[in-house]
Amino acid sequence: MDRTPEAKRIAAATSSSISSSPAVQESPFSNFLSNLSPLNTATTASYTQTLLGTNLPTPPVVFTSPHINLQRETSFLERDDIVEAGSEVYKECNTNIVQVQNPSFAEVQLCSPSGCVDEYLADPVEVDSTCSADLRSQRTNEVPRLLHSGFAPGKESNTEVCDIMFGSPENEAVLLSDQAEKDLPLSSLEMSQAAINQRDGKKTEELSRFIFEKVKESDVNACLVSRAQNCGENAAKLQRAGCQYDEKNASSQSRHSNERKKRVQKGLVKEGGQNERGIRRHLQFEAAKAYKFTILGNSESPCSLTHDATNSRSPSILTNLKSLASSHFDNRASSSPQDVSCDTSQFPSSPYESFTSAQIGVNSTTSAPIHSGIGLHLNRISRSTSLSSDIFSSKKSTRYLRMPEQMLEHGSNNIATNSNTMKPPCHSMLVDQEAALCEVGMSASQEADEVEELNQLSPKRKRRKDAYMSEGCKRCNCRRSKCLKLYCECFAAGVYCVDSCACVNCYNKPEFEDTVLDIRQQIEARNPLAFTPKVVDNAIDSSPNFMEEQDLTTPSSARHKRGCNCKKSKCLKRYCECFQAKVGCSSACRCEGCKNTFGVTPEPVYDRAKRWEAHPAEKLDNVKGAIACIKAPGINHYSPTWEGISDISKLTPLSHPCSRTAFSSASSSNSAKISQAQLPSSQLQPSGTGHFHWGCSAVIVTPELSEGKGPNDLNSDGAGAHYDIPYDDTPEILKETSNPTKVVKASSPNQKRVSPPQSRSRLRERSPTGLRSGRKFVLQAMPSFPPLTPHRNSKEGTNEIENDDK
DNA sequence: GAGTTTGAAACT
DNA sequence: CAGTTTCAAACTC
Secondary structure (H helix, E strand, C coil): CCCCHHHHHHHHHHHHHHHHCHHHHCCHHHHHHHHCCCCCCHHHHHHHHHHHHHCCCCCCHHHHCCCCCHHHHCEEEEEHHHHCHHHHHHHHHHHHHHHHHCCCHHHHHHHCHHHHHHHHHCCHHHHHCHHHHHHHHHHHHHHHHHHHHHCCCCCCCHHHHHHHHHCCHHHHHHHHHHCCCCCHHHHHHHHHHHHHHHHCCCCCHHHHHHHHHHHHHCHHHHHHHHHHHHHHHHHHHHHHHHHHHHHHHHHHHHHHHHHHHHHHHCCCCCCCCCCCCHHHHHHHHHHHHHHHHHHHHHCCCHHHHHHHHHHHCCHHHHHHHHHHHHHHHHHHCCCCHHHECCCCCCCCCCHHHHHHHHHHHHHCCCCCCCCCCCCCCHHHHHHCCCCCHHHHHCCCCCEEEECCCHHHCCECHHHHHHHHHCHHHHHHHHHHHHHHHCCCCCCHHHHHHHHHHHHHCCHHHHHHHHHHHHCCCCCCCCCCCCCCCCCCHHHHHCECCCCCCCCCCCCCCHHHHHHHHHHHHHHHHHCCCCCCCCEEEHHHHCCCCHHHHHHHCCCCCEEECCCCCCCCCCCCCCCCHHHHCCCEECCCCCCCCCCCCCCECCCCHHHHHHHHHHCCCCCHHHHHHHHHHHHCCCCCCCCCCCHHHHHHHHHCCCCCHHHHHHHHHHCCCCCHHHHHHHCCHHHCCHHHHHHHCHHHHCCCCCHHHHHCCCHHHCCCCCHHHHHHCCCCCHHHHHHCCCCCCCCCCCCCHHHCCCCCCCCHHHHHHHCCCCCCHHHHHHHHHHHHCCCCCHHHHHHHHHHHHHHHHC
């Protein structure tokens, strides 16, 4: 490691101090310290330099403030960091120790690892201001202890060091009072309690200490903690990086990056800056968020324990991690091609998940290789098995993840294994938690589909895809974009290019992280959603009771956020982003002749409302068809209680298992999407159109219901309507006479892209009054569904106004 | 492997 | 904002 002489001296002094302190020698922490190997790898050199500059991780300002610029949350994690988690984490522990032992008052105050723990465990409200201040003051109080007693050679302070880092013995006693119970759930509960205690003013270190002890108790626990260790350590790295970010970002970095950007844009940049540290710095944002999420949202989970444990820097954890990492590398070669996942759009991508999954596998004696931690593609975040609004809230955060080559070649069967083994409850929790940091894993079925697909390919295709997959992740081949545009898959996926990329004049490398960040910001400024997952899950942005509806949805509940625009591929080739993402086309698509074999993803109510209101007259025929459906025999029990709506939805192809395929195959974005409208118009009863007031239809009887693209938004049993309709009386609105003045347009609304972001609150502000009952109903119903993107809101708002004017 | 096709991204 | 160009992946031969 490239350490300064002073650092080395201090480290040496500290080592001697540790070894000379009998009390410390007996502690696990001191044992760990004594067993630490010298830090001398190049991978940690720069990082260590950075750390030496700022010493310890700072309680990130970003993290403590709710006013995080989401766009600045762009997180860059160098790929190598993931795979090196095992060894690097270990090294980092050394680094941190050294840093703790090399106290710089201000720096330690800012960057104490325990402070990080505190920060992560802090209540969000408190974090904003109070906690942050408290933490800093706490650090202020603790650091002098370090300065005055802990780090001078020969002094007895190592115990204090341990106490500060891991908690005082008293706290430990409290926390370990129930150590006889080794089950993780209980431990997690204890962790939760510890977190609560922390919020009550107790040291967070005791939590770490507790974790440390807990981990020692069980290999399983250790494994889980190791898994979390990866996340946590990476998060910690990010956090540390965040120190620099906070310090540097405001001024020098922007200047520097601007200059570099200009140079890059002129093709003048020839070398990577030695001092650029933007990437992990940004990742810290995610780390902070992830930790927040972990602590606040999942503290009751065993996984929270693991995540919490990551901050403890438990020696045993690190040791275990080390062995796991070595195991991983040993197993890499055994990865069969078909086991390798590489399509980042189709495989789980969480580097953390991957690595930790491997750890789980190792721990379970399966010596499973680490799954390709592409981790980069955030498109699957929202497809997590356990989705939550928390994840979604952070979906805007895009992460730059740097994965080493080693990390990219792992069997994906490991994924399935881990998906199964980790599922209850830890997996889901980890997925939830890690989704904030990384991408979630592909389900076993997805993987099976992938393998099956691979097997079905022609030999040539198979070789190609095989090679593609064996490489472990996306490899770009950019020649002119410098890998700084969304053309570049790596860049678009939020990852650095790797050596195996065939790109030319690539700047999507850690050396140019500032440039990358800057370009990225530019792109995000142009399109805030540019780096957000392209595939979203309707479970998130659609009906709250989506889970109940899943059986009715397309095989994949996900859909492409913006939709495709295919003209010739019929959505049957990978040209189509929906197809490539293995999701059905949705109403957001503007494709022509769609034959997406993945079906048609139901359209969230928002989208339908938006689209319908944007073009209320375009689908008069559809309305007629829908009316015909309602008027059809057997479903005439349509009632204001939405039962009829559910029946309508049942009539839609997607709601019908048998009809789904036929519909999807027959559906094309324009033709098929209106196919249901081809019901005899003669059945249209003018008096009945009142039930299909366009305002209401946005929520209830949208044309898409007849199109089969969104029946699932409405629970077939009508239960979903309760979510959709906050007010029970609103169904009466459906009976109102609709506005007859509708102009039929030939084009599909799907052929229009959504408009720029606009908050729904604004929408509601803009059309709060003067609405017909139907319109009011729509507005009231909308809030039940969190908007997926500002786009939709914008569209809604615009359309609302437009329609109100009508 | 070269050339073509395709559609997203970027540009005007 | 629509049309055009650029770009790189996907695909074909």
